[in-house]
Amino acid sequence: MTGHIKIAGVAGWPIHHSLSPLLQNYWLKNCKTNGAYTMFAVHPNEAIYAFKTLKKTTINGLNVTLPLKALAFEAADEVTPDAQKLGVCNVLCKRNGKLVGHNTDMEGFAAPLLEHIGHHYILNNAVTLVGAGGAARAALGSLLALGAPEIRIINRSNKRAKKLVSNINIPNLHAYNWSDRHNIIADTGLVINATAAGMVGHEKLDIDVSTMKKGSWIYDLIYTPLETPLMKQAQKHSLNTIGGLEMLIAQARPSFRLFYGTEPPNNVGAKEMLIKHLQANK
Numbered sequence: 001m002t003g004h005i006k007i008a009g010v011a012g013w014p015i016h017h018s019l020s021p022l023l024q025n026y027w028l029k030n031c032k033t034n035g036a037y038t039m040f041a042v043h044p045n046e047a048i049y050a051f052k053t054l055k056k057t058t059i060n061g062l063n064v065t066l067p068l069k070a071l072a073f074e075a076a077d078e079v080t081p082d083a084q085k086l087g088v089c090n091v092l093c094k095r096n097g098k099l100v101g102h103n104t105d106m107e108g109f110a111a112p113l114l115e116h117i118g119h120h121y122i123l124n125n126a127v128t129l130v131g132a133g134g135a136a137r138a139a140l141g142s143l144l145a146l147g148a149p150e151i152r153i154i155n156r157s158n159k160r161a162k163k164l165v166s167n168i169n170i171p172n173l174h175a176y177n178w179s180d181r182h183n184i185i186a187d188t189g190l191v192i193n194a195t196a197a198g199m200v201g202h203e204k205l206d207i208d209v210s211t212m213k214k215g216s217w218i219y220d221l222i223y224t225p226l227e228t229p230l231m232k233q234a235q236k237h238s239l240n241t242i243g244g245l246e247m248l249i250a251q252a253r254p255s256f257r258l259f260y261g262t263e264p265p266n267n268v269g270a271k272e273m274l275i276k277h278l279q280a281n282k
């Protein structure tokens, strides 16, 4: 390979747990693109300055992770419509001398949903969304864009769920009290866990899915562990499950395209590679 090396990376604080370098470098190697990808620890107090100076460097762009996504939005000269909807950016990229903020989480959330469950199912079933943070907002934006007919939101702190619903203010979106969570999921066809509950080091999500119809779906956005307690509970009751690793990969694909100007390779075993890594580092 000859010519100019395209450089990109991921910024966060802390950043050493990020799977992005592993994934992006795996794709780089498999599509023989002349690029490099690394990680940058950026303190939140310095993040806006660091992001704004990107334009003066040879770095093409950055993935941005916790807790810097809102700061990336603030630092960007322009943002895409998806980033505008969510008010946070998970990708910064240079274009025509400007720093453009993107959000690929909506696209990342939708891809596994459409692949495994299909659009027809989404259009014909009520959905329960658990959570009211950043991931829940991306899931909600995506579900609305897909035309989900009824979305029920529940969150441990009821106030946040109610605020999210009143900010959007559309008739097919309802906030329910956390105390009603076991009942309201019973007649929904899909439950999405967009909370941190069930992650390694956190308590499990306190929700009983046994009342859901067999064959319904649980989509857990968590990817550590690969199989969460919620997914295990769901499988016991003959429900279908999707874990968060596929969203992680799907939200990374558009950023690879932005950084390196080419599609990441399909079907080269990125998921298997990440599973192997996560299992070895449990």
Ligand code: NDP
Binding pocket: 105, 108, 130, 131, 132, 133, 134, 135, 136, 155, 156, 157, 160, 194, 195, 196, 197, 199, 203, 204, 205, 206, 221, 222, 223, 244, 245, 247, 248, 249, 251
């Ligand atoms: P936020 O900090 O913005 O939100 C956290 C949410 O989790 C809040 O709704 C919070 O409720 C809820 N929560 C935390 N602990 C509990 C608990 N014990 N019981 C019930 N609810 C709880 O985080 P994000 O939205 O950014 O991330 C949420 C999850 O989504 C994380 O697990 C993250 O790993 C995952 N994620 C996965 C991605 C992927 O690519 N697969 C991408 C982005 C996120 P409250 O408001 O009451 O505090």
